[in-house]
Structure formats: C-alpha cells, structure tokens
Amino acid sequence: MKIIVCVKQVPDTSGKVAVNPDGTLNRASMATITNPDDLNAVEAALTLKEQTGAEVVVVSMGPPPAEGMLREIQARGVDRAVLVSGREFGGSDTYATSQILAAAINKIGVEKEDIVMCGRQAIDGDTAQVGPQIAEKLGLPQVSYAADIQKDGDTLTIKRMLEDGYMTIKVKTPCLVTCIKELNQPRYMSVDGIFECYSKPYEVFDYNTLKDDPLIDPTTIGLKGSPTNIFKSFTPPQKGVGMMLEGADRATCDKLAGMLAAKHLI
Amino acid sequence: MKNNVWVCLEQNDGKIAGVSFEMLSEARKLADQLSGKVGAVLMGAGVKELAKEAVAYGADEVYVCDDEQLKNYRTDAYTRVLEDLVKGKEPGILLLPATTNGRDLAGRLASRLEAGLAADCVALRLEDGQLVATRPIFGGNLMADVVFKKDPAMCTIRPNSLNKADPDATRGGEIVDVAVVSEEDKIRTQVKEILAKAAGEISLTDAQIIVSGGRGLGDASGFDLIREFAKELGAAVGASRAAVDAGWIPYEHQVGQTGKTVGPKLYIACGISGALQHLAGMKTSDVIVAINKDEEAPIFGVANYGIVGDLYKVIPIMIEEYKKVVASR
Ligand SMILES: Cc1cc2nc3c(=O)[nH]c(=O)nc-3n(C[C@H](O)[C@H](O)[C@H](O)COP(=O)(O)OP(=O)(O)OC[C@H]3O[C@@H](n4cnc5c(N)ncnc54)[C@H](O)[C@@H]3O)c2cc1C
Ligand SMILES: Cc1cc2nc3c(=O)[nH]c(=O)nc-3n(C[C@H](O)[C@H](O)[C@H](O)COP(=O)(O)OP(=O)(O)OC[C@H]3O[C@@H](n4cnc5c(N)ncnc54)[C@H](O)[C@@H]3O)c2cc1C
Numbered sequence: 001m002k003i004i005v006c007v008k009q010v011p012d013t014s015g016k017v018a019v020n021p022d023g024t025l026n027r028a029s030m031a032t033i034t035n036p037d038d039l040n041a042v043e044a045a046l047t048l049k050e051q052t053g054a055e056v057v058v059v060s061m062g063p064p065p066a067e068g069m070l071r072e073i074q075a076r077g078v079d080r081a082v083l084v085s086g087r088e089f090g091g092s093d094t095y096a097t098s099q100i101l102a103a104a105i106n107k108i109g110v111e112k113e114d115i116v117m118c119g120r121q122a123i124d125g126d127t128a129q130v131g132p133q134i135a136e137k138l139g140l141p142q143v144s145y146a147a148d149i150q151k152d153g154d155t156l157t158i159k160r161m162l163e164d165g166y167m168t169i170k171v172k173t174p175c176l177v178t179c180i181k182e183l184n185q186p187r188y189m190s191v192d193g194i195f196e197c198y199s200k201p202y203e204v205f206d207y208n209t210l211k212d213d214p215l216i217d218p219t220t221i222g223l224k225g226s227p228t229n230i231f232k233s234f235t236p237p238q239k240g241v242g243m244m245l246e247g248a249d250r251a252t253c254d255k256l257a258g259m260l261a262a263k264h265l266i
Numbered sequence: 267m268k269n270n271v272w273v274c275l276e277q278n279d280g281k282i283a284g285v286s287f288e289m290l291s292e293a294r295k296l297a298d299q300l301s302g303k304v305g306a307v308l309m310g311a312g313v314k315e316l317a318k319e320a321v322a323y324g325a326d327e328v329y330v331c332d333d334e335q336l337k338n339y340r341t342d343a344y345t346r347v348l349e350d351l352v353k354g355k356e357p358g359i360l361l362l363p364a365t366t367n368g369r370d371l372a373g374r375l376a377s378r379l380e381a382g383l384a385a386d387c388v389a390l391r392l393e394d395g396q397l398v399a400t401r402p403i404f405g406g407n408l409m410a411d412v413v414f415k416k417d418p419a420m421c422t423i424r425p426n427s428l429n430k431a432d433p434d435a436t437r438g439g440e441i442v443d444v445a446v447v448s449e450e451d452k453i454r455t456q457v458k459e460i461l462a463k464a465a466g467e468i469s470l471t472d473a474q475i476i477v478s479g480g481r482g483l484g485d486a487s488g489f490d491l492i493r494e495f496a497k498e499l500g501a502a503v504g505a506s507r508a509a510v511d512a513g514w515i516p517y518e519h520q521v522g523q524t525g526k527t528v529g530p531k532l533y534i535a536c537g538i539s540g541a542l543q544h545l546a547g548m549k550t551s552d553v554i555v556a557i558n559k560d561e562e563a564p565i566f567g568v569a570n571y572g573i574v575g576d577l578y579k580v581i582p583i584m585i586e587e588y589k590k591v592v593a594s595r
Binding site: 011013017019036093094095098123124125126127128129130131132133135136137141142143144145157160161162163164165166167168169170171172175181182220226227228229230231232233234235236242243244245247248249250252253254256257258259260261263265266 | 338341342365366367369370371372373374376377378380381382383384385386398401402403404406407408409410411412413414415416454455456457458459460461462469470471472475499517518523524531532552553554555561566568569570571572573574575576579580583584586587588590591
C-alpha cells in the first residue's frame with residue numbers, strides 16, 4: 001500500500017505580504033513554507049503508515065529549491081520524495097497543474113489499495129481546485145474537506161466538513177482525499193528523521209520523464225496549455241477612511257443606528 | 267464566447283441558497299450584454315417547486331434534475347448530470363457557488379470539460395465580449411483578473427460578493443424536466459450520515475449581518491452578550507481566533523485566514539484588534555463597524571464606523587437603539 005501526498009511550497013502570508021509597484025506579489029522578499037493544509041495531509045498519511053505499514057511518497061511541482069522543503073517533510077517520516085520541475089511546466093493554472101501532477105502520480109503508480117492526498121487549498125492561489133482536478137485526471141473518486149479519516153480494509157470512512165456541519169462518507173481505495181486543518185496536528189521533524197532524510201530516495205521528474213504520458217502535451221501544460229490566464233493583479237482598492245464616532249454614549253449609538261438604518265443595513 | 271450564461275444553483279434541504287440568487291442576478295446582466303439567455307440548473311430530490319424562484323431572479327430556462335440519486339450532494343452523480351447538460355447546450359459561461367460542494371463539483375467538472383475555472387470570484391465583467399473574473403488571492407491581500415481562452419468560462423462565486431436583484435414573480439421562463447439516468451453503480455462514494463449544526467443559528471456564510479467577538483470579551487460569557495446582539499439584528503455570530511483558541515466558542519465561528527471568509531452587508535467587530543489574519547476573512551464586508559476600547563486598534567483602519575469604548579457599555583445601548591429603530595418603522 002502506498003499513500004501519495006501532493007505538497008506545495010507557498011510564500012508565507014502570515015506576516016506582511018510584499019507587493020511590487022505594479023501590483024504583483026514580491027515573492028523574492030517573502031519566506032516560503034509548506035502549504036499548511038498539505039502538512040495535515042502528510043500527517044494523515046504518516047498516521048495511516050503507522051497503522052498499515054504503507055509507503056508514503058510526497059510529490060511537489062515547483063522550482064528546484066523546493067528540495068529543502070521536501071527533505072524536511074522526509075525528516076517527519078516520509079519515505080520518498082518526488083520533485084516535478086521543468087521550464088515547460090511554468091505558468092500552469094490549476095487545470096495544467098493537475099495534468100502534470102496526475103502524470104507524475106501515474107509514473108509513481110496508483111494501485112488498488114493506494115490513496116492520493118492533497119491539502120484542501122493552497123494559501124497563495126487559494127483555489128482548492130487542484131485536488132478534484134487531479135482526481136478526475138486519475139479517474140479516482142474524491143472526497144474533499146476531510147476532517148477525519150478511518151481506514152478499514154479497502155474502505156475509508158471520512159468525515160467531510162460542510163459549512164454548517166459535516167457528512168460522513170464511505171469510499172473505497174484507490175481514491176483521492178483533500179485534507180483540512182481540523183484533521184490533525186502535524187508532527188515535527190524527529191532528530192533521527194533529520195539525520196536520515198538526505199539518504200532517503202529523492203527523485204526529480206522533468207518534462208522528459210513525463211512526456212510519454214498522454215496528459216503531458218504542450219496544449220495542456222504550462223502557460224500555453226492553461227485555459228485561464230492572469231490578466232493582471234492589483235492591490236484591492238482601499239476603503240475610504242472610516243468615520244470615528246465621538247464618544248461611546250447613547251448619542252453615539254443613536255447616531256450609528258440611524259446611519260445603519262438609513263443605509264438599509266439593519 | 268457563446269452567449270448563454272448558466273448558473274448551477276445551490277440548494278440545501280429544499281431551500282435555494284442566497285448565493286444562487288446572487289449568481290442569477292449577475293448572469294442576467296451578463297446575458298443581456300451578450301444578447302444571450304440565462305440557464306439555471308437545479309439538482310436535488312423533490313426540488314421542482316424551487317424552479318419558479320430561479321425564474322423570478324432572472325432565469326430564462328431552468329433545467330430541473332429531480333431524482334432520488336441527487337438527494338445528497340455526491341461528486342460523481344452531480345458531475346455526470348451537469349456534464350451532460352453543459353455538453354448538450356454549450357453555455358459560454360458557467361457559474362457555480364464557491365461553497366464546499368460547489369468547489370468540489372466545479373473542479374471536477376472543469377477538469378472533465380477541459381475548461382478554465384476561476385476560483386472564488388467577487389466580480390465579473392465583459393471586456394470586448396469576453397469574460398473577466400476578479401478574485402482575491404493571498405487571503406485577500408491581492409486581487410487578480412482572470413481571463414479565459416475557451417468556452418465554457420467557468421467561475422465559482424464567493425457568497426455575498428455580488429448584488430442580488432429584486433425578484434420579479436411575474437417574469438416568464440421555461441422549466442425543463444431533465445431525466446436523470448440511473449447509474450447508482452457508478453457513484454463511488456456513499457453518504458452515511460449528515461449532521462447539520464444546531465438549528466436556529468444563522469450560518470456565517472449566508473449571513474447578511476455578522477456580529478463578531480474577540481479576546482476583548484474577556485471571558486466565555488461575553489458571547490452571551492454577542493449572541494443577544496446578534497439575535498436582535500438577525501445576525502450570525504463570528505469570532506476571532508483568539509476567542510476560539512481560548513475555548514469560548516467553537517471553531518466553526520472563526521473568521522479569518524484559517525477560519526471562514528465572510529462578506530456580509532454589515533460586520534460588527536467587538537473587542538477584536540484587527541490582525542491581518544482576521545481582516546483576511548472579513549474585509550470585503552460592505553460596511554464594517556468596530557467597537558474597541560483602544561483607539562489605536564488596527565481594526566479602525568478598515569472600519570467604516572468606529573466607536574472607541576467598552577463593548578460592555580456600548581453593546582447594550584446599541585441593542586436599545588436598534589429596538590427604537592425597529593419600533594419607528
Ligand atoms: C494571482 C493568481 C491567480 C490565480 N487564479 C487562478 C484561477 O482562478 N484559476 C486557475 O485555474 N488557476 C489560477 N491560478 C494558478 C494557480 O494558482 C496555480 O495553478 C497553482 O499552482 C495551483 O493552484 P492553487 O495554488 O490554487 O492550489 P489549490 O488548488 O488551492 O491547492 C490544493 C492542493 O493541491 C495540491 N497542489 C497544488 N499545487 C501543487 C503543486 N504545485 N505541487 C504539489 N501539489 C500541489 C496541494 O496538495 C494543495 O494543498 C492563479 C495564480 C495566480 C498567481
Ligand atoms: C497563521 C496564522 C493564522 C491566523 N488565523 C487567524 C484567523 O483565521 N482569524 C483570526 O481572527 N485570527 C487569526 N490569527 C491570529 C491573529 O494573528 C490574532 O492573534 C487574533 O486575530 C487576535 O484576536 P483578537 O483580535 O480577538 O485579540 P487581540 O488582538 O488580543 O485583541 C483584543 C482587542 O480587544 C480590545 N478590548 C479589550 N477589552 C475591551 C472591551 N472591554 N471593550 C472593547 N474592546 C476591548 C483590545 O483593545 C484589543 O484591540 C492567525 C494567526 C496566524 C499566525
């Protein structure tokens with residue numbers, strides 16, 4: 001049994017987001033982290049590994065420096081890492097990204113008892129689309145927004161978070177699951193793990209490695225193969241400076257209630 | 267771009283979700299500019315009656331897929347039904363809600379149709395007859411305009427971000443029954459149980475008004491006051507992460523980067539400082555009111571109206587003043 005986890009390196013948006021004068025993101029000035037939801041997916045895979053002895057493989061598409069992130073994830077106990085990297089892949093939207101990641105997962109191989117995991121959403125692109133799109137390309141059933149995963153033989157019972165509650169879903173392997181933060185608390189790297197991570201299998205898949213997969217076609221990958229393009233990005237218009245109301249007494253509240261009522265807000 | 271604009275309606279327990287009407291109102295505007303028709307797809311079990319509402323909000327044709335198989339949202343079943351309809355009728359634009367189920371469906375379908383999909387859009391417009399979709403990225407710190415290379419241009423729409431038109435019960439529209447092919451054996455997920463949250467509470471994502479509390483409440487009982495205020499206003503209750511982490515209120519109330527993104531007409535932040543991660547979840551609200559005793563609190567930087575003061579003094583007066591407003595109507 002194998003669990004393949006897709007992890008993305010993202011800029012750290014918890015601090016200040018640096019923006020270039022032209023409105024694009026100044027990535028160079030921001031630290032990178034592993035996408036938070038993806039660490040929950042890795043943790044879920046490692047938990048299943050402890051229960052079943054499964055092999056855990058992480059896959060990331062990105063530029064070569066992502067090796068550092070992948071090694072750190074291996075230091076948490078992941079067996080094998082694959083970096084998908086190539087100029088041909090640059091500029092991919094979620095459709096093209098999922099084509100490429102699906103081809104890489106095909107190369108690793110999905111067998112009957114295997115599971116593919118993703119984070120729900122990456123904190124940079126913020127689309128939550130890549131998981132379902134990979135599932136479609138691999139022909140696997142999908143369960144998104146997993147907050148709990150129980151495995152019994154070839155059946156997974158998954159608690160799927162909804163806006164106002166949850167649904168419990170049963171699905172058979174092989175399948176794809178997208179993970180949210182409520183699923184677990186990711187473990188840290190272990191000392192032994194850090195010691196061993198550089199001796200664990202690490203591979204780079206480039207265009208040539210994947211080009212024989214029918215999903216890899218210049219018309220379906222990279223900037224050219226993407227059905228959407230970013231036309232421009234810009235900082236959101238600032239709201240006009242607000243009105244500070246004098247005092248915190250009845251007169252103030254009366255005035256505010258009056259203004260909100262006049263705008264049909266209350 | 268083909269000129270028909272379609273909307274995939276979200277329906278829960280026999281009730282059409284607010285975002286569906288927002289999408290229909292927007293679709294109507296786009297279709298008028300494109301001289302096209304608005305199509306709406308309604309999936310579920312026992313939902314046929316709801317089709318009229320879609321017409322009132324602007325649909326010219328409502329495709330009703332009413333079948334026991336579609337009672338609960340299941341990816342395989344919903345994708346299949348929508349795929350067949352879209353392939354048959356070829357709309358130029360297809361809007362879906364950016365809800366849990368809407369996003370699950372949209373990604374899967376876009377991949378199958380080999381279509382472009384813009385996520386979580388907050389504004390749509392046409393330029394030279396082509397759709398441009400505006401969406402927040404990096405937790406709302408940046409906006410991006412997305413364009414499409416082919417039809418259908420697919421978008422998920424963030425609830426509460428587009429204007430809802432007034433319904434017109436006299437509008438005419440065609441209601442088309444769509445036969446759903448029984449393929450139970452091809453549906454690979456089984457729904458075992460659905461648990462809805464405590465009844466009576468208004469959900470954050472659907473709320474027009476949200477009253478949120480933060481660490482400034484001081485302790486868990488502060489939410490009694492927040493709840494009372496919210497109840498009066500018909501509002502949902504939100505919270506900062508500090509309040510959630512303190513155990514004063516469950517996580518599903520958390521607003522922000524690692525909680526829910528909301529965009530109500532009115533957001534009232536009480537005892538919340540306005541950290542970047544909190545703002546990421548609420549700063550697209552139409553009008554923001556902040557009550558905080560620290561006049562330097564960053565929340566005042568995004569607030570339309572600010573009151574510097576102790577929330578325990580201000581909120582009770584606000585409740586009374588609100589009651590006066592209601593009484594005077
Ligand atoms: C400003 C801007 C706006 C964009 N808007 C859109 C848009 O509206 N539509 C669109 O199709 N594309 C869009 N893109 C492109 C999109 O962000 C990229 O394709 C991105 O690589 C994947 O999308 P995401 O970050 O949204 O991932 P999500 O779909 O949010 O990620 C979900 C999960 O998929 C996995 N995953 C995602 N990317 C990778 C990766 N590179 N390697 C390994 N695993 C991964 C992870 O497990 C992750 O948690 C936009 C890009 C930018 C810069
Ligand atoms: C990766 C990451 C993700 C995060 N995600 C989120 C998120 O999703 N949502 C979120 O909210 N936060 C999030 N945070 C936390 C965020 O940074 C702040 O710590 C948090 O929002 C602070 O909550 P607060 O405003 O309630 O508390 P504080 O910052 O402590 O503010 C309390 C405020 O109450 C005021 N106050 C005190 N007493 C009174 C009174 N009697 N009357 C009126 N005002 C009073 C004070 O002046 C102060 O401004 C995240 C942080 C990180 C690092």
